Amino acid sequence: MQLMPITDSMFLLMESREHPMHVGGLQLFTKPDGAGDDYVESIYRDLIERAEVARLFRKRPMSPVNTLGQAFWAEDTELDISYHVRRSALPTPGRIRELLELTSRWHGTLLDRHRPLWETHFVEGLSDNRFAIYTKVHHALLDGVSALRLMQNALSDDPSARDMRAPWELRPGKKRPKTGGGSLLQRVTGLAGDFAGFGPTAVRALTEAAREHSVPLPMQAPRTMFNVSIGGARRFAAQSWPIESFRRIGKATNTTVNDVVLATCSGALRDYLIEHRALPDASLTAMVPVSLRSSEAAADGGNAIGAILCDLATNEQDPARRLARIAASMSGGKKLFAGLSPLQILLLSALNVSPLGLSPIPGVADHTRPAFNLVISNVPGPKGPTYFNGARLDGVYPASICLDGQAVNITLTSNNDMLDFGITGCRNSVPHLQRMLLHLDTALSELTAAAGIS
Known part of the structure; x- marks a missing residue:
């Protein structure tokens, strides 16, 4: 159990059927040269079988049915990855118009609060040798900037790179720079000063x-x-x-x-x-x-x-x-x-x-x-050409x-x-x-x- 900051829990408290509180993103890719008809399926199957889901993407509200449960995170220890990561296909002729219509429907539906609050959809059936990935994440879990940075971490500037990790996967441990230096007393004193100075x-x-x-x-x-x-x-x-x-x-x-x-x-x-x-x-x-x-x-x-x-x-x-x-x-x-x-x-x-x-x-x-x-x-995105398992990223379209x-x-x-x-x-x-x-x-x-x- 983990206490949920008020800046996160307010997005759960504000949510209703008329007001889904998730952010999303539609990524458009061109398949690499020589990719077969099973290219997207093989990527999807590999990700499902690995299922190394990071702790952030295992978090769900402790209890979806009461306010107290929306003040604490619980960890889903038996996450069903095939529920969260799905395959879909567009109807013929597979234009961007059909893709945007499908994205519109997905973006208007609520996430299931009994599960970790995210979904990813691999979309096949696009024309011109392309496919798309639509992802939505509850704003209580991530803001749009963080979501985009995690997406970028799943990309490579090397078109030959394969077996790349998805945004929701565990990554090798990285030593992060220390933040909030000084003793606990110094940090608390600093926060108190921030609050005291806020009125003026x-x-x-x-x-x-x-x-x-x-x-x-x-x-x-x-x-x-x-x-x-x-x-x-x-x-x-x-x-x-x-x-x-x-x-x-x-x-x-x-x-x-x-x-x-x-x-x-x-x-x-x-x-x-x-x-x-x-x-x-x-x-x-x-x-x-x-x-x-x-x-x-x-x-x-x-x-x-x-x-x-x-x-x-x-x-x-x-x-x-x-x-x-x-x-x-x-x-x-x-x-x-x-x-x-x-x-x-x-x-x-x-x-x-x-x-x-x-x-x-x-x-x-x-x-x-x-x-x-x-x-x-x-929101700043990739500064140069990037690829996901050889597929070139052609567009990143935020849905808010x-x-x-x-x-x-x-x-x-x-x-x-x-x-x-x-x-x-x-x-x-x-x-x-x-x-x-x-x-x-x-x-x-x-x-x-x-x-x-x-």
Whole structure:
């Protein structure tokens, strides 16, 4: 039995049929030259037979049926690996469209709390010599950054490497650098200092945010068609763009790649809302997660995420001015975190997202202003070509969480020379979600032209 940190248990407590609280990811692979029809099956069988599952992936709530049981982890000592790792096939003609429809259905179903909270699906039947792997993991077990880092650990930059371990498998012991140096008394004293200093820190941050009009405050976002009560079914859309396109715009405008990503999303959201005659006069606000986790800590699981609120400038028609406003807002948000400890950043971030805790109360999401309009998250991925048992990784498309008042989520990850976007939406509240991809493409072209790039 292991005590569950409150940052983890809250994801279990918030979960309902309408609000699955898992993060997911769809990986698209091209088989190696000469791979036979049994290539995917042979990988699957080998992984099932090895079944060396790491302790993190054996954890389940101590008792799924009461609140106390959701405050402690138990270890599943008789894990049924064939339940968690499955084979599926697409119907003909095996297009990406069919793959995304299948992913949408999987992403809208709850994980079984009587078992460790994760599933992996090997998907065959794709055209063009490809296959896919969809994985979902409960947010109580892993945050998205940790999940992606574990996925990367299962890949190799060597296309000839075989017999590679899956993300859920045990790995040879690694000596990790010591963290939290000093005596127990020193560490406790440090934490006490963090808590004691948080009150003045929060006041200072809120005062600066109010003074800097570019930094939004919680509960100031306008109501939109995204900020309503949602159902449990999901839609999932995904597409990739060259990261160089974003870099060139950033270089020409003296902004960051992430600023350009946010401006591209802003343009797409603006066009989508105009298309539905639902664009508010006030600008939308995005919550932008910031990882507080070191690269060595991914395998420990849990959650370590800060949150910046960003003005998306959706009420600005000119794409260049929209980008400038977004860059100023992100710069102001980062300044609020300057000089703070990770714990203080986490506490300050909690002020930004805490209104979401009221969203499960009937009527709150439909009759109050949202804390922010949506989450847009950019997670670093592989920096070069990578392979899984010889198969080249072509795409990594994150699938995230929707909540009452938060009917759409945009998450992307870098993959070699591409940015892979995954958009998750409530099937009832966000119609024709796939059109968001067309609007992203249009917004990127408009920013390219505005930056004077031919």
